[in-house]
Amino acid sequence: MENSSTEILDLSSLPQEKWWTDECLYQVGGFWLMPEVVQSVDRVIKQFKPLSSDIILASFPKTGTTWLKxxxxxxxxxxxxxxxxxxxxxxxxxxxxxxxxxxxxQPLITNIPFSTNNQSCRIFSTHIPYQLLAETLNSSECRVVYVTRNPKGRPISMWHFVNKWHFVNKWKKAKEKPWPFEVAVDKFCNGTFPCGPYYDHVMGYKKLSMERPSKIFFVTYEELKNDPKTHVKKLAEFLGYPFEGKENVEEQVEEVVKSCSFEVLSNHKVNKSEESPNWFKVPYNSFFRKGAIGDHENYLCDETIERIDALTREKFHSCGFMYGI
Structure with a gap:
C-alpha cells in the first residue's frame, strides 16, 4: 500500500461555517471538518486499503481516544x-x-510492528465518520473499535482542548480571546463542530455494530470506566489476542488495566510534556485532563443539560440506543 497523488479538493467549493472567530469548518459528506484535515481525509478515503489484520480505532474527538489507543x-x-x-x-x-x-x-507511516507471541498487526486511529469511510472499511476484514462518551461532556472537553491549542498557536501573536464556552455549547448542539454532528458520527458506527457485530466493537467510555477488566478481556477476544493461561489471566488483565489507567499514563514524563508533536501543535499534556465521569455537572446549567438531553432523546433514544441520559 503506497500513497499516490490525487486531485486536490477545492475548499472554496465546499460549504463552510464559522465556528470560532474567523475560522471555518468545511462540510464534506454532511460532516464538518477543520481545513487542516480536509485534504488528508480525502486521501484516506481514496487511497487507504486496510489489511485484514489491521485494527482501526474510530472515535469522535475527545471521547476517550487516548485511553483506547x-x-x-x-x-x-x-x-x-x-x-x-x-x-x-x-x-x-x-x-x-x-x-x-x-x-x-509521502511514504506510508505505520506503527512499528513489535515482536509478540502473536501475529503482528497494524493499529491506526481515525476521527473520520463511518458514513465517509464505509467503502474503505468494508473493503477488507479489518476490525474496528469505536468508543463514544456522554454527549453532555463533549463541548466541555473540546472547549478545553481548543483553548489550549489556540493559546499555543495563536494567542501569543494575534492576542485572540479564548473560545467562549457558550459558543462551544451552541456549536455542538447545532452540529457545526469538528467532525460533527456528534450524534450522526456515533450512530454511523453504532448501526454498523448492530448489523455486523463481528466487524466492530462498540463501547462507551462509561462502560470501560465502570468495569475495565471485563471490557479489556472482551476487547482482547474480539481483536484475536485473548488473554491465555489457566492461572494468571486475571493478573495479565489487571496489569494492562493498571498500566493504561489515567493515573499512570498522565504521570509519564512524555504525557506531562509541554512540547508538541510535529503533526499537531498542541502540548502532549493537553491530551490528559481529568478522565472522570460526570464532569459536565460542574459546567452546564439545567437549561443547557435539558437542551442536550432533548437532542439525545431525538438522535439516540428514538433509534433504540438508550444512552447519554
Missing part, C-alpha cells in the same frame, strides 16, 4: 507495553488523517 496497543503488543512510559499513545497508534496521510506522496 493505550489499551489496544497494550493488548496487541503485550511484550512492548512498557513503550507507553516513553512514547505518546498517539505516536504508537498513528492517526490516518493526521499522520499517515497527512501529506501527499
Amino acid at each position: 493505550s489499551l489496544l496497543f497494550s493488548i496487541v503488543h503485550r511484550s512492548a507495553k512498557d513503550r507507553l512510559a516513553i512514547e505518546s499513545p498517539h505516536n504508537l497508534v498513528p492517526s490516518l488523517e493526521m499522520l499517515v496521510y497527512a501529506k501527499p506522496n
Whole structure:
C-alpha cells in the first residue's frame, strides 16, 4: 500500500461555517471538518486499503481516544507495553488523517510492528465518520473499535482542548480571546463542530455494530470506566489476542488495566510534556485532563443539560440506543 497523488479538493467549493472567530469548518459528506484535515481525509478515503489484520480505532474527538489507543496497543503488543512510559499513545497508534496521510506522496507511516507471541498487526486511529469511510472499511476484514462518551461532556472537553491549542498557536501573536464556552455549547448542539454532528458520527458506527457485530466493537467510555477488566478481556477476544493461561489471566488483565489507567499514563514524563508533536501543535499534556465521569455537572446549567438531553432523546433514544441520559 503506497500513497499516490490525487486531485486536490477545492475548499472554496465546499460549504463552510464559522465556528470560532474567523475560522471555518468545511462540510464534506454532511460532516464538518477543520481545513487542516480536509485534504488528508480525502486521501484516506481514496487511497487507504486496510489489511485484514489491521485494527482501526474510530472515535469522535475527545471521547476517550487516548485511553483506547493505550489499551489496544497494550493488548496487541503485550511484550512492548512498557513503550507507553516513553512514547505518546498517539505516536504508537498513528492517526490516518493526521499522520499517515497527512501529506501527499509521502511514504506510508505505520506503527512499528513489535515482536509478540502473536501475529503482528497494524493499529491506526481515525476521527473520520463511518458514513465517509464505509467503502474503505468494508473493503477488507479489518476490525474496528469505536468508543463514544456522554454527549453532555463533549463541548466541555473540546472547549478545553481548543483553548489550549489556540493559546499555543495563536494567542501569543494575534492576542485572540479564548473560545467562549457558550459558543462551544451552541456549536455542538447545532452540529457545526469538528467532525460533527456528534450524534450522526456515533450512530454511523453504532448501526454498523448492530448489523455486523463481528466487524466492530462498540463501547462507551462509561462502560470501560465502570468495569475495565471485563471490557479489556472482551476487547482482547474480539481483536484475536485473548488473554491465555489457566492461572494468571486475571493478573495479565489487571496489569494492562493498571498500566493504561489515567493515573499512570498522565504521570509519564512524555504525557506531562509541554512540547508538541510535529503533526499537531498542541502540548502532549493537553491530551490528559481529568478522565472522570460526570464532569459536565460542574459546567452546564439545567437549561443547557435539558437542551442536550432533548437532542439525545431525538438522535439516540428514538433509534433504540438508550444512552447519554
